[in-house]
Amino acid sequence: MQYRTFNKTGEQVSLLGTGTMRLPLSEDGKVDRLEAISMIRRSIDMGVNYVDTAYMYHDGESEKIVGEALKDGYREKVLLADKMPVWLAKDEDEMKALFEEQFKRLQVDVIDMYLVHNITVPVWKRAQKFKLMDFLKEQQEKGRIKHIGFSFHDELSLFKEVIDAYPWDFCQIQLNYMDKDFQAGEEGLRYAAERNIPVVIMEPLKGGKLTDALPRTVQSLWEQAEIKRTPAEWAFRWVADHPEVMVILSGMSSKEQLEENLRILSDAKPCSLTDKERAIIDQVSSEYNKLIQYSCTGCKYCMPCPKKIDIPTAINFYNEWFLYEGNPKIKDDYPTWLTEGRRPSDCVACKACEEHCPQHLPISEIMEKTAEIFE
Ligand code: SF4
Ligand code: SF4
Incomplete structure (x- = not known):
């Protein structure tokens, strides 16, 4: 596994981070707890030291499973990341209750990386209204959280505003070869890095859209490439090529995906893609742009719908x-x-x-x- 240094906190972090938004499912559609725990532990045994969860992933199951997985000596080996879903709270008391509930679900005393989850215009306004940053600073001084960051899903201009509004320890953005100029994008990545704020990447495969059931034209472009790689490898290598990227989170749903990701991110070096390789990725990107109508990542933040529509x-x-x-x-x-x-x-x-x-x-x-x- 490769490691990069969080320039602000000095920690050595694995380039692959274990995401837990898309854990393996059993036939009944529920999370396969034993398989999920085994996958998380396997990733740590193979050198991953960043494990990410959130209050709403798998309706709370993700935090509980991560808590189980980090027993038996695994907790000390990782930086544990969790996030405040401030939009779920009606007032400051509810926000604080959510925070406490996360510690109970995880069964830990300390969360290393704590993020304001999913910053958009209304979420940022609510965070300010509820004085979330003051609350997090207090919790940091008490030693309950170590580093304060945010994850982001809105326009670049808001990203810059948020970056400049607080002395963040790190941040998390969506980035893949289809989203170079979407939300924070590559410009946001550079903006944060220039201000010494380490960046964690989410959705490197665009929620599996860049790897599952490829359209014919995209498949044939990959086949024409001189170097044979899976679509996942092309996508991960494109993200890892950016030296500003510290961690690439992948929400793995099977051991096969985990093993493939471990292999790729042990090898993909920054600034290593050739012009030819970049040109192929650009061609694939423009092909997708012609075909995909709406860029849904399957995150389910829009659910539940009152009409029960999936x-x-x-x-x-x-x-x-x-x-x-x-x-x-x-x-x-x-x-x-x-x-x-x-x-x-x-x-x-x-x-x-x-x-x-x-x-x-x-x-x-x-x-x-x-x-x-x-x-
Ligand atoms: S439509 Fe729903 S699942 Fe798709 S990106 Fe938006 S919130 Fe996520
Ligand atoms: S009824 Fe339509 S608009 Fe309303 S939440 Fe459901 S999908 Fe969205």
Whole structure:
């Protein structure tokens, strides 16, 4: 495993960080706890020393599973990251209660890396209204959290404003070869690094969109490349090529993915991509840009919908229709996944979901378009 140095805190961190938003599932759709614990421990045994969770991942199961996984001597080997979902709190007392609940779920006394989760304009306003930064500073002085950071999903201008508003220890942004100029993007990465703020990367594979079921044209571009690599390897290497990147979080769902990621990120060096390699990635990126209609990462921040619509699945159907050129087979699965009474056509355009979408997708409009094609 490669390690990079958090310039502000001096810690040596593994380039691969274990994310826990997409843990392995059992047949009943619940998290496979034993497999998840075994994967987290395997990643640590192989040198990963950054483990990331959040209050809402898997409806709270993620924090509990991470807590279990870090027993038996694993806690001391890692930097543990967790995040404050301030938008879930109605007032300061509720915010503080969420914070306490996280320690109970994790069964730890100290959280090393504590982030304000998912900063967008309304989240940042609420954090200020509830004096979240003062609260976190107090908790840091008490030794309950070590480093204070934030994760971000809004425009570059807000990113710069947030970076300049507080002496952050680190931050976390979405970055992959499709999102170079989206949200904080590459410019945000450089902006933070120039101010000595270490950057953790999330969504390096765009929620699996860059690796799962490739469109024909993208597959053929990868096949034409002189060096044979999996789509995941191309995507990870593109992120790791940036020397400013400290940790790349990957929400791994299987041991195979973990082993592949360990292999890739033990080897991918900064500034190592050749011009030829970059050109192939650029070609793939423009091909995707032609095909993907809406950049949903499957994060589920938009859920639950009052009409019980499975929003990310619906958007996935819509995108696939264009990625696979209207293949009628895509329609076969639609009734199974989007069942009667909770279909996109049931959307009442209340837009409760849109407020929480980090990708700022016009969800109600997409529901309407999806219903037009599939219902
Ligand atoms: S706008 Fe539609 S999809 Fe979004 S929460 Fe309302 S009913 Fe659900
Ligand atoms: S619609 Fe937005 S919030 Fe919902 S899963 Fe997709 S990216 Fe996440």
